[in-house]
Structures are given as structure tokens and as C-alpha cells.
Amino acid sequence: MAYRISARTQSLSSSQQPPAQRLTNEPVTQKTAQSTVTCVYQAHIAGFWRNVTVLWSKNVMNYSLCISVESVDDEQASTCKIDLKPWHFWAKKGYKTFEVDGNQLDAYWDLKSAKFSGSPEPFAEYYVVLVSEEEVVLLLGDSKKKAYKRAKARPGLVDAVMFYKKEHVFGKKSFSTRAAFDQKKREHDIVVESSTSGPREPEMWISIDGIVLIHVRNLQWKFRGNQTVLVNKQPVQVFWDVHAWLFCAPGSNHGLFIFKPGAAECDSDLDEEDENKGDGSDCSGPSRYYSTQSYSKASDFCLFLYAWKIE
Incomplete structure (x- = not known):
């Protein structure tokens, strides 16, 4: 048996919202769409x-990579931005230095x-490495030997841990992403497919590694729901809200999918008011039921997939 998340949505300020969520005056189109992948890690930096x-x-027009490190003293973060432009003179291998709380951080990358x-996130043959006090505090990608050789730094005493991942994907019927539900194991291919027009009733399929694990018929009545599935014999909770x-x-607006490893637990404080608001969702705002900020901080890992349907 699965249960609904009861956390209310917390509105994000315009500076925190991804570009797609700030386009409220005009619908998102193929030309204005900006796909984003946000990965939040916990890393041990400068004590x-x-x-x-x-x-x-x-x-x-281009790719970009932005790394922000949280400050201890205040809510601001130090940022290192890398523009990955597609022209032939783009330096796909680089190095930048920035500071957080007076401590120097070195960022190295190789995406040749x-x-x-x-x-927008590569899946193979690259590295992005963050170094503090001659110690690797964050290492992304599969080219680890090249990363350590380039950074000339020792491995960290503790590995950084991914907190949550958010991805904004644009498409007509199919939306895909990748995630590792156990960070010690390989990533899984996740695909959401839908049929919301035509003579048949709207329906939706959610597959992991090519296997359809969830098939929702009569989607116009079941546009919000949740189900627990097994991935490599491990339970993963899947929540969806496709009212938009x-x-x-x-x-x-977007459809929202949440993938959370672990078995579902009953929440005795279900909000009956939200439970009875099925057809009154606001098309210009985020999902009522799920909050990226409030829910992810109570979890070991969550994947949030924002699926934007465009013509």
C-alpha cells in the first residue's frame, strides 16, 4: 500500500526558481525551453x-555548468559558473578558483x-572535480584517474553524498532521466510516456530500465497518485501529479514525478483539505501536493522530475 505525501508546497522566490518556472506570461515553447539538471550534494569542505x-x-544556444557552495556564516553561496558554448573554440577543459568563507576552492573539468x-548532464567520459586544501571534496563523472592526476590532490576522507536531484525535461509524449537509487550502484534509465489526446482514454506509463512498472489508465481521474515498485528487489516510491x-x-505548467527509495510509511496527519481539492489546481503555480524544499530535506535521496509538455 502506498501513501500520499502530506507536505504543503512552499513557493520559491523568483531568484531560486529555474528559468522554466519563471515563464508565467507566455507558455514554454521549443525555442524558450531550457532543460536543467540540479544535483545537491553534502560535502565536507574546510571543516x-x-x-x-x-x-x-x-x-x-549553449550549455552551462554552475557550482555553488553554501556558506556557514549566512545563507549566501559562493558560485563558480562555467559557460560551455558549442563553438569550435570552446575550451572543454578548464580550471577556475573561487572562495567560500575565506577558503580557496579549485574547480577542474574536462568534457572534451x-x-x-x-x-544537459553528461553520463560518461568526463569529470568535474572540486578541491579544498589539496583534498578532493567532490568528484563527478567516471574519469576518476584523470581527475586525480589533473587536480594533484588526495582523495577526501569522506565522500560527498547526493542529497536530491531535480530535472526539468521538455517533450511531447516522452520524458526521460537517469538516477542511482543506491549511490553505490549504477544509474537506472527512467522513462515517463503518456497519451493524453486521441480517441482512447488518457493513460501513462512509467518504466525503469526498459520495464514498465506503472501503467495508469483513465488518467483524467487518476492524475495524482503514488505507488511503490521494486527495482532490483529494492522498494522505490513513485509519486505523480500530471493535472497540468x-x-x-x-x-x-509541468507534470511532477518524485522517486524516493525505501518503503512507504503511513502519515497519520494527512491534510484532508488538500485531499478534497482534486480539480481546483492552479495552472500557473507549482504542484499543491509536493514540495521539493520541504520533502527532500527529510529524505536520504529524492529524484524530482518536472515534465513540461510542449507542442
């Missing part, structure tokens, strides 16, 4: 555990041979 946010972005699969796909203008 403190800090949140490190890695933002990969892609639009029609990086492989992409539609997402069915009742809002294309590109005006």
Missing part, C-alpha cells in the same frame, strides 16, 4: 558539512569526450 549545488543547463543523451497535462494550456 564543515556544506551543501554543494551543481546546475547543468541547456538551451538552443563527454557523452550526452539529451540531458490534462487541464492546462501546453507549456503553462
